[in-house]
């Protein structure tokens with residue numbers, strides 16, 4: 001630099017604030033704070049009500065084996081049912097979404113999308129009764145077969161339940177319940193895969209499936225993960241359907257096809273809360289706190305997965 | 317291996333709308349053919365019909381014949397996927413795959429064609445293609461970064477590298493420079509002049525100086541009015557088109573006395 005002039009103060013940039021901007025910024029900030037407050041309030045309530053259960057001597061906790069002994073099997077049951085549902089529903093939902101967006105003739109696609117969306121409108125009580133009255137008896141032969149042939153896998157250790165009211169059936173009911181959530185989001189993101197990149201793939205000589213692998217699935221991946229996590233959240237918290245279908249009562253077991261299964265946190269609360277008194281209430285609320293933490297962790301995990309390769313996400 | 321394309325009596329439709337009518341033309345191997353004409357006269361439509369990208373649009377279809385070195389591209393036993401492997405395409409807006417690295421973008425087409433490639437072969441191919449697209453020196457240190465992080469001109473050259481990596485017979489380019497600055501445009505024009513020795517190139521351009529600079533033959537498309545089909549009005553060596561065209565409409569268009 002060869003400037004000889006003394007550096008002058010740069011003129012102050014006057015920031016123009018338009019009322020529309022200000023109103024929008026204010027209301028966005030307000031709703032953000034409101035959500036945080038609600039969340040904090042729920043957490044504070046759960047924690048304060050759970051403290052008596054956390055500090056009580058273990059023989060006072062129902063079951064007499066301490067809080068961990070009581071909540072542990074419930075956590076296992078919750079995760080078993082929800083993860084099973086997710087494993088069944090996600091590939092199915094992705095397949096359905098791809099079929100609707102890229103394979104089906106337009107008329108079929110519209111009808112099919114509509115039917116899948118309808119699944120989301122069915123109340124969970126109805127799913128519960130369907131699971132109890134239709135799915136459970138239908139699956140009994142499979143339970144027997146699995147106990148005979150797959151018993152070397154801990155999940156199918158047996159002996160097989162005669163009623164079919166098992167964790168396996170619950171997982172499948174939950175899978176049907178979360179299918180529309182995942183497939184709706186997958187459909188949305190798949191259909192938004194940019195024509196620019198789909199055409200790039202086709203022009204390179206990609207078949208339709210190769211085009212989907214190159215330009216649609218990578219683009220939709222984070223959306224599918226987000227949808228799957230929403231579905232998982234729903235499955236973790238589902239109460240009615242599980243309470244109706246599952247014959248609980250067992251401690252921790254991985255066996256999916258037996259006649260007594262670990263219950264889930266949500267259905268256990270629903271079943272026990274009406275008769276609970278004193279410390280029993282605190283114990284149930286402590287289990288609710290655990291469910292809250294699990295759901296939060298699942299969502300944070302999903303966010304982390306979605307952000308991990310943000311550079312390559314196509315959002316830039 | 318550059319190849320010759322013969323088009324006869326080609327009509328191109330979108331549903332019931334006849335967009336381009338009655339095209340007869342022979343495109344020479346190892347040459348650059350430029351297509352010019354006002355917007356909406358069917359240049360892109362015609363170009364996309366040459367590698368069967370037209371039919372990707374629902375309801376789109378063609379009548380007539382497109383033959384490449386004796387092979388009927390619209391024959392009943394011709395697979396459009398094979399056609400597109402032989403006839404590559406570069407689009408108006410640069411479209412590298414955003415979820416892939418620069419490296420993976422370049423060999424995306426080869427990964428489709430041959431399932432397994434040795435690492436050393438792939439490395440060679442990537443370097444050769446990027447050098448062929450005059451991009452190697454700018455990206456050789458960041459091959460693992462996403463292609464979407466490059467400038468527009470670099471992205472377009474990446475797309476050219478991707479297209480030539482599969483060694484097509486013909487390269488179609490639809491206004492490849494219209495989204496680029498003048499420097500990047502010159503870089504791509506230089507590149508086309510080099511690629512002409514190996515490929516048959518057909519380029520749509522809005523820029524008449526560009527057509528005059530790079531092409532050996534030029535086709536002028538025009539249409540009589542909105543809703544009318546576009547037609548190939550004149551096809552001649554570029555020098556003739558720009559100095560002494562056969563058709564009055566061509567002369568009016570290139571001299572700017574148009575409409």
Ligand SMILES: Nc1ncnc2c1ncn2[C@@H]1O[C@H](COP(=O)(O)OP(=O)(O)O)[C@@H](O)[C@H]1O
Nearest residue numbers: 330333335354355356357358359360361362373
């Ligand atoms: N996807 C499409 N669906 C229906 N009509 C189209 C489509 N694309 C282009 N057209 C029509 O075809 C005609 C030719 O368009 P196009 O080939 O894009 O012209 P150009 O590339 O010469 O500007 C125009 O009338 C245009 O409206």
Ligand SMILES: [Mg+2]
Nearest residue numbers: 359360361490
């Ligand atoms: Mg065009």
